[in-house]
Amino acid sequence: MENTNDIIFSIDSNYKILKFNTAFVRIIEGSYGFTPKAGFSVIDPKVNNLTTMRWKRLYDLALSGHDVDELMDADPPNENLKYEVSMSPIKNEFKDVTGVAVFMRDVTERFKAQEAQLEMSKLLEEKNKDLLDFSFIITHNLRAPTSNLISLLSLYDKDNPSTDENLEIMENFEASIHQLNETLHDLTMAVKLREEIGKKFELLNLDEIFTNVKARLAELNNMGKIAINSDFSATPELVYPRVELDSIFYTLLDNSIKFAHPGRNCVIKVSSAIIENQVHLTFEDNGVGIDLERYGDRLLDYTKDFIAGIQERGLACIY
Amino acid sequence: MIKVLAVDDDATLIFLLRRLLQKTERVSEVRVASDGKEALDVLSEGEWAPDLIFLDINMPVMSGWDFLEEFTRSFADKMECEIVMLSSSTREMEKDQAAKHPEVSKYLSKPAFYPTILEVVTETDLRRSTGDS
Incomplete structure (x- = not known):
């Protein structure tokens, strides 16, 4: 009974302490600031009312002959501690309940x-x-x-x-x-992103990344009638994972080219700015546009088709 | 001979379907819609009704599922038309979902091979000629 950190005590049918171990003394002293003695009432008003009511309900259940198992939070200041409480009725030779044996384990x-x-x-x-x-x-x-x-x-x-x-x-x-x-x-790209996410933040030159993306897209598309104006002078550098920034530029530029308006020459403007201490990248194009009222909530889906006949990408593939 | 409406946003799939349908020699006319809304527009005109619709699921503007709902609400009791889902999806739940629509007679997975298309078209054509729907 003493060689354990588990709390063991017993009460009689009037809620008075019969026996207890050292662990019980420690918790009463630590929580309520007094040393318990045999005969002390466990529903003593020295203990706060809410706690008394909570425990009395369990004692009453055990005193009515039921086994009780409950997970309990300790009282302040130890409210972060959780105890597994088991109560068993103590019966005399006539099977009358005369008290309750209580076992508490810090879980x-x-x-x-x-x-x-x-x-x-x-x-x-x-x-x-x-x-x-x-x-x-x-x-x-x-x-x-x-x-x-x-x-x-x-x-x-x-x-x-x-x-x-x-x-x-x-x-x-x-x-x-x-x-x-x-x-x-x-x-x-998605596999690369999964490998990179959360790993490598590095100082990136926006113009260098953008130029590289532009060159890769030029291999796949006829860029003859496409005017791309980029201006990263407001904030030429950014600390960010390289693959993610590459993917952002690639996805936006690729979509701008795909959705170029058939009736006008494609003009794409890309710029950076510092707004409220944050780097903002702005992409503009004069393409066919998107019905944001209808598709705005799906803009971040990985691959969603918004316009017939063209396979575009949602921005979610970036993340 | 039957009339077919092919609903798919994939131009290559439409090209293939046209060829395969022509080859069956049981199709008198094929019309095409690139999404569910376009398909509803074709039906709403009221001048033309297909006997068979090949319907894709993942399409822009209006998906195959949204089309099915609108079709059931507005057209199912006005025309005798069978719908065959033709999808690249591998999700079993989509087959189950298709089975809940009485208008859907079959769920086919792409690729669409000639023997399957021929079987579907022949069945529909025979049902139409015998008046058994």
Whole structure:
């Protein structure tokens, strides 16, 4: 009874202490500032009223013959401690309840560990869901052009390669391969981002990153009629993960080019500014625009189509 | 011979579907819509009604699911038309969701191969000719 940190005591049917161990003395002294003695009432007014009421309910339950198991918070100033409380009725030879034996164990650490485990499970569940959504999108976006390629191949007339039908098939073949390539680029970028996120913040030169992105997009697009004006003079540098900034520039610039208005030359303006101690990047273009009222809430989805016939990317692929 | 409405935002898929439908020699006319809203516009004109609709799920402006809801509300009792879902999705839940719509007679996964398209078209054509819907 003494060789333990668990608190053990017993009371009679009038809530008076019968026996107790040193751990019980320690907690009463620590919490209420007095030393308990045999005969002391556990519903003594020295203990605050709320606590008394809470414990009395449990004592009464045990005194009425029931076993009690309850998780209890300790009283201030130890309210962060949690105790597993077990009460068992003490019975005489006639089976009458004459008192209650109380066993209390500090389960704070175990409780914290359980909470941490639950938190971790929740986090893992969310990560799994994210991963499932992501894999679904990628699977879907890979399957669409791949299945088109398979079907196109089944229609291709190998014996007469120069037919008009075959030429049309080849045009669609090219479109599907381009789509496949874009999806693979997205996938590669997303994998890179997952590796980089939270790891490498570095001082980046905005103009250098933007110029690099522009050069990569120029390899895939005819940039002849596109005017791109960039001005990062207000804040030429930024501390940020390189891959993420690259992805932001790439996604926005790629979308601006894709959604260029067919009736006017494409003009894209990119600039940086410091507003309320934060770096702001502004992207403007004179493209077809987007119905923000309708699609604004979906702007951050990984891949959402807002305009027919063009596969665009939501900004969420950045994160 | 039947009339078909193909609803998909993927131009290559539409090209393929047109070719495959022509090959069946059981299709008199194919109309195309690049999303659910365009498909509803075609039906709303009231001058033309398809016997069979091939419907994609993930489309801009209006998805296949939104189209189905509107179709059930506004057109299902006005026209005898079967709907075949044609999707790249691998989610089982989407097949289950499709099964809840009485207008959906089949759920096909892309790629769409000729034998499957031929089977669907033939079944619809035969049902139309025998008057069994």
